[in-house]
Amino acid sequence: MRKGNPAVWAFVITSTAGFMAALDNLVVTTALPSIRTHLGGGITDLEWTVNAYTLTFAVLLMLGAALGDRFGRRRLFTVGLSLFTLSSLAAALAPGIGELIAARAAQGVGAALLTPVSLTLLTSAVPPARRGLAFGAWGAVNGMAVAMGPLIGGTVVEHLSWQWIFALNVPIGLALLPLARLRLTESRGPNSRLDIPGTALASAGLFGIVFALIRGNSDGWTSSTVLAALVAGVLLLIAFVAWELRTDAPLLPMRLFRNRAFAAVNGASLLMSVGMFGSIFLLSQWLQTAQGYTPMEAGVRMLPWTAMPMVVAPLAGMLADRIGGRIIIATGLALQAAGLVWFALIVAAHVDYSSQIPPLVLSGVGMALFFAPVTTVLMGSVKPEEQGVASGANNAFREIGGALGVAVLTSVFTASGDFSSAQRYADGLTPALWVGAAAIAAATVSALIVPRWRRNAAPVPDPAQDAPALSPVA
Template structure:
């Protein structure tokens, strides 16, 4: 399941150009293919974890995988923008239900000690394997048809369901009052804000619908905060945010999430629409990013207990900023060896330095009972703010393209001058990503956790997995 979720997130970016050409999506519709999944996934993830505790993790896991599989089938058979976006949102709901219970099921299925440690290591390795193989397999499948990147989930999902029903044991349940209003308000609020930013360039920023989305979204998020203050079992306990260093950590996590989520689609579109790469070649071109990230993550895991985390995060996001700033100067004459290779590796390395210390800072200096909620909130901050970042840089890209005489729509139908305008829009989006990276660099300076606190968090995290 973990491999399938990672693959699905990776390959969707590679397929955007083909999907836009085939279904005739607008630029806003193209962005919704990515954001609709992440909004429901991030917005409902905390609630999904509570469902497992309240209804039984096996039952909830099977339900989430079944919904994800059915939604994948609908995605693969989609015939227009509305069908695809709605099915992607349902995929996100399925992932939000299944994903939070998966690691907990590993812990309850395998006995403590070497066996469970090996199982957890295999589970964690799926993220790295999926990010690399997803680029290659996803590129190859998209080469045949973009529909296969979704249809491939159907047989995988059926196999997961068969083994889950046969092999997993049901867990005990707890009597919990679920914070359904909070989950709905958070998801709808972020969706409305994303709608405003996504549709603004094409509908006009003074459009009543765009203004309603932006203002209404902020109002819904305000209502979410009010509900959380009174909720009996809130998704977002405010007591966890009393530490200023932790607040700075969550802001940095959100900003890095915005960079990572926004970067992949526009680089994938640039190399396919502007440089003429096939989906498979585009996927292979991204592989060095995963290796750069992995190398930096290895280095950061060793240095995190010796070097103040603000310097690791600050250096990592600064490297990312410089790489993206350079990327924003590229045009249709760029070559892979001369321009893109070092950019892809360098940005991957920068991101890798940042993503290891930040989750540890999120749980630094807290008791064992607070590790789970804080780690979950950190994950939600990264996932849920990603679509907001994509909406902002997407608005920047579309506005720049239109201002340069370009048009919204499939690149295959554009003239040379319109393609040049499209290229400027894509690279302007990278400038937006660079700004997020710069803000993350500044925010990192306010994270004052010590290496000793990070080492303690690292040990507490390992101990929590073995309980």
């Protein structure tokens, strides 16, 4: 068998695995009404079918990067892919809502192991001069997976069943495993020490905050359970930062945040995910619950948003190579915020679908402009030996934002609305979209803090060489 181009194989294998991991963030959203019918549970349980995945994914991503540095990135990629594939099968076979949530949490662990090493494996295989294009394509594939989740989930649910949105991962995962073994090159990083205390503090702290946000409306925001979880979560995250500042082998080196580009890109990623994930979670159900569309019809009607990355992302990537990613990212975020504001202004019980198309298109174009250049800007802001940590951190912030977005926007929704009628759904959706728009507007401000790019900036350096970090012009 001919070996072929290593860069092409690395892109195909890592982007396909990344597509599956990113897809499972929101593929379940259009299946939630069917899951509720078959397995029971209220909106809190439905939130956990999303957040059990995003939360474990988020808090273990940086540990995944460290494990890859220590035990080998290809090895960890195959371990993560194996776990993701097996837990997808468990989710498909889940007999109850509790078992489904547990399987989703295991999926998140698998995704956290394979995702951060994917980008490092791709970096090692692609020549330095072509990494901007490769990163842009990799980021666009992952962004498209998040966006296409509702359509793919709705189509599968309508023509097969909700179980198949998880079962379809199994043959793809089984096909990728031998390819990863044969086509990817093993590598390790310079840092072989693991930060177990840091991982435990971050995981427990984030869990406490998300738990409090999800239970706030049902238990009461002043209830002892909610207050205890919220306070404990905040204190544990403060303890995490304090630990990271003093340990010799931090999970997330705090010194990276002295880098303006790194800090601003991650802030924008977190806030964008708050608005985007939470909005898609509610809008996918809006089309089914309030407007009466089938799962597939709802997914098709999300296409003005979800199809835009396929059209716009390649153009955005080329434009970013000419003028830099900062202005592209900020423009994309501004368009997303404007799209959600527009949608919030027109939401009503019997709003015509044609009126919803313009804000969906605007949001989709904005999302494409964000995802295409963000990876290139991030990876160019750190030293080569820090790229694995940087990738894990950025993905972690996006997943944390997703978990917080679903929890926060659903809390806003349930404070004013419910599933009982189209009008009640609209009553809750409107303020939730305003909150989502505000989060993405804040992300726009964060993106504008990224330093300006100069045209003759060097390409992303080769991890095999001891090259200095790229420093954009202030």
